[in-house]
Amino acid sequence: MENTVNIIFKNESSADREQAVSAKPGDSILDAAKKAGIALDAPCGGNGSCGKCRIKIINGNVSSVQSRHISPEEYKNGWRLACAGYAETDVTVLIPETAAAWKNKIKIDNKSSHKLPVFENIDSGIKLIKITPEVPSVENPTADRERLLGKISELTGIGEPDITLYALRKIPGILRNGDFSVYCVLRCIELPDQTNSCTVIDVFPAGNNPAPVIAGLAVDIGTTTVSALLVDLADGKILASGTVGNGQIRYGADVISRIIESVLPSKNGEPGGLERLRNAVTGESLVPLIAWLCEMAELDSNQIYRTAVAANTTMTHLFLGIDPAYLRLEPYTPAFFECKSLCCAGTGLPTHPDAETPIAPAIGSYVGGDITAGVYSSMAFKTQEISLLIDLGTNGELVLGSDEFLMGCACSAGPAFEGGDISCGMRATDGAIEACTIDRETMEPKLSVIGAAGQIPLGICGSGLIDLIGELFRCGIINARGKFIREGKRIRRDEWGGCSFIAAYNNDASGGGREIAVNETDIDNFIRAKGAIFSAIQTMLKMLEFDISVIGNVYVAGGIGSGINIPQAVRIGMLPAIPVEKYHYIGNSSLHGAYAMLVSREAAAEIAKIGRDMTYIELSSHPGYMDELVAACFLPHTNGALFENY
């Protein structure tokens, strides 16, 4: 008979909450955490390479190999990687703020921070009307349904309104509680013959009650981060907005590791990979986020009557519970580009049961609805001028086009811009270094950290990384290949032979108990990421025999911080050297496109059309792309002349 050990997890940020799970001796702490449903950041999927799953052993014996991510002093103090630490006895584990960061806090955004498309006519198809049918009598005992719908028909001119079972169940009581005066929530659709039809999907007693709010939800499901806007569908105003980490992160940072996980079959009665991933994004991430938004707005989530979702192709597959296996097998075929008639009920979102969920269409396995929604929300492609949209998410996606053509591609930039593949990387939330400068002489950095005054740095996000590496290069601290070529107090050569630049010292033990540094591996990963972006731009331009100068405007989207330092990004050879005033940072364009789909049926139709009109370029099979990529993997580029003006 096998022994079991007991593993207790304590959370740094909420010390009173602890969770216990039993495991077999020799099980990794990460596997035990997964089993317990505990959120540990493990973007590498648990192979020891990313160093994100740092935990501190408070009690008990954990065997572990040494790791470049844990210094000897840290090791002595009990720090381990959860993926490479194996419980030998009962163990108590402390999960630091950083390791749990993706889930720890739902971050509520400033409502006004969103640059949303503005609509003259808010037209989500969801409407509220007040109806006062005649009170039934012996002479006129018409049924409640026919009485209500007859009145709606009379008021709206719609021939045959209908009512859902959900609303039908409510009407006998509601009519009589509201003195035969009721608010009806209608879902309107336009029929092919241009006439309108509508269905009553909810009813509320009117009487002296105020009109109920009819709300909608716009959602962007990113590989790393999930964002949502709770919107008043009467006027399009934001009621609440927030972001939360995508709970799938513990299965790996990028879509490929998620797809690999999703095909694992169910075992020992536990759900298979697809179901676990679906639950990670819905049950663990969206459900609490929606609950929070509704709490903020003092709204019942049943009053969410429409949901619009934009996400990359893998995320939409996983969100809908559709096998994504064929996305990564040649010929890279998604299960669907569009999907029209879906109900939220099937997605597990805690909305009104009859809420519809338009989903932004994909155009290929690696250019998804986040991009078609982003193209719409950038409003960049309605002019003759040629525009470029760059979405810096966990991957990089690019769209080049005008009102005459649209072409989109994905480049394998990896998750560096969202803090993945970078030892001290993190997403752009409190504690992230989002900008920095370095003094050329002293090499002393000056950091700008997201959060309240006095916030100590916990890591570095995409925009901070661009700054830091740009500054290291500008100051001659690293060379064109990203290798350190200066010595100094901030430079450390470690026992593995690598070199690091220490951006922040470990002067505050509570700050995750570690210093913040970038090493040559981080810089390598970053150079590959920025090279992927630039070479993709070059390849698309060359396919069309265009010069960089044809680009009228560049729209940079993504959650990499409050915005990126464009000159810095050009100087390191990530973005093309066109005048800085042509660059526009547009934030989370995917979320903004989802908002457009939510509040405007016309916008939803336009986004569907964008999906059908856009040409998908598969870069990996494009001749010439590899040469471009190799040339771009230098600082700034093998052809430095491309960036001369900056």
Add this chain to the structure above:
Amino acid sequence: MENTVNIIFKNESSADREQAVSAKPGDSILDAAKKAGIALDAPCGGNGSCGKCRIKIINGNVSSVQSRHISPEEYKNGWRLACAGYAETDVTVLIPETAAAWKNKIKIDNKSSHKLPVFENIDSGIKLIKITPEVPSVENPTADRERLLGKISELTGIGEPDITLYALRKIPGILRNGDFSVYCVLRCIELPDQTNSCTVIDVFPAGNNPAPVIAGLAVDIGTTTVSALLVDLADGKILASGTVGNGQIRYGADVISRIIESVLPSKNGEPGGLERLRNAVTGESLVPLIAWLCEMAELDSNQIYRTAVAANTTMTHLFLGIDPAYLRLEPYTPAFFECKSLCCAGTGLPTHPDAETPIAPAIGSYVGGDITAGVYSSMAFKTQEISLLIDLGTNGELVLGSDEFLMGCACSAGPAFEGGDISCGMRATDGAIEACTIDRETMEPKLSVIGAAGQIPLGICGSGLIDLIGELFRCGIINARGKFIREGKRIRRDEWGGCSFIAAYNNDASGGGREIAVNETDIDNFIRAKGAIFSAIQTMLKMLEFDISVIGNVYVAGGIGSGINIPQAVRIGMLPAIPVEKYHYIGNSSLHGAYAMLVSREAAAEIAKIGRDMTYIELSSHPGYMDELVAACFLPHTNGALFENY
């Protein structure tokens, strides 16, 4: 602290199955059975009047008042009424076949016993097609959905086919398991502009597999009995058919007692009345019936793609979980007459999740979809000739009309025709006396019992009762008021002062342990029921200033046996004295109408039209009806001349 007693229920028909429940001393056995979810027949709702809940105490002490339903000898042997027996100690109870009869057995009908409407074109809107889209390639990596729908569009000419989430989840695997050859189940609809649209609701791998069956389900939900046909939607053929008692019977025999029960609020965490009644008809009756039918037909219930339901107004409310309270409160307003867009998913039926459920429309609180469906299936109202439809269910409903007008009413006949309100009454299943004659001299009866040869009689069903009372009257055993006026071996005067005719002796203890007799109360109840039918016919005719002779044909529907003896029914003054050849027994016309709705969208539309065209007559508020009723409550009638020719 209160004591509890333990009550063990054993079932006569399956001795090995027993169920225990704890109760408080003094609780009735019926309440304990309800708590345990055990099916006891209690059409009177537990007030001691019907005598159906007879049980036998095997062990323990049960206090009880004497009852006319239990003879002194039976009392000595442990027989009690469950509703009037109160546990004083731990008790073991035997539930005899009769008390559990409503649920005990699902009865599978002879498929050929149904006189179903015949359609030249079976057109349920559910179609199966085989599609072989091109295999994806690097040159053509179109998504599975668009690939499949494009091919469907090409084959059918339908502009924009769609697919449900359920089917979408299946396609990536199914396409590749079937060598890119798939069977698609389509749900087709006609749009207002006369064009067609369709949605893929299921997919199966084709390859070398045979075509899957696309099935449908026609359901008649009666107050006492639930019947269903499992149908092949490709050709309209019946795959299996069966009936089962409506599990709601333990809350009372008629719709009024069900409505009263339905408004009881939830208590001690147990569901409220509405939910319990919904579950009684769906979870306890329809779900096992459907499982049985599918087992017979070797079909997965997920292959039921369309369900059509016909039921009276109260039953549709309860089936859909809609509060029926206002059906019995002036001005008697149903929650709905029609309902169009309902999905089976909301009804809890174990069918395909995207199956639609057309429901036959009601025209009033007491004339429901069973009648509109019945009008259609009788096909009687397509001619100029005036027809009369009489549905003898738990209530009696009548429709008078032609191709020019339709008028319907309900009469409060009560449940006598389905065996309710009759001490030895039962529904028309195995063991029911369905016909009889009596020798005028000897008064010896000759019984015809439903079931295999040698089946011992367990009770008497509607058609048997008409025969028995008709014969008692013909032989001068009872008078015009239903009182016994002869003496003899078969006549027993009991201690309560009443008189009974013993139709069968208790010569076989296993046959429920009792004799089968009708007493004067039974006869009274029956006379009121038959009087209600006849007086309703008279009232409708008089409203239109018609004589009985205008009636071209009479269609008698209902589950009262294999058919009723028409001359007998006329002689006792239940049916009008028109030539016997004008009478047609059409069986379960409600179920047959549901079948029509299931296999023909045109029929469904016609039934909807019947609902809108029919005038509802509220008899109770009609002047003259009460006089008619009083006159009809004699054998045959105060005006015997009306029945002279028979």
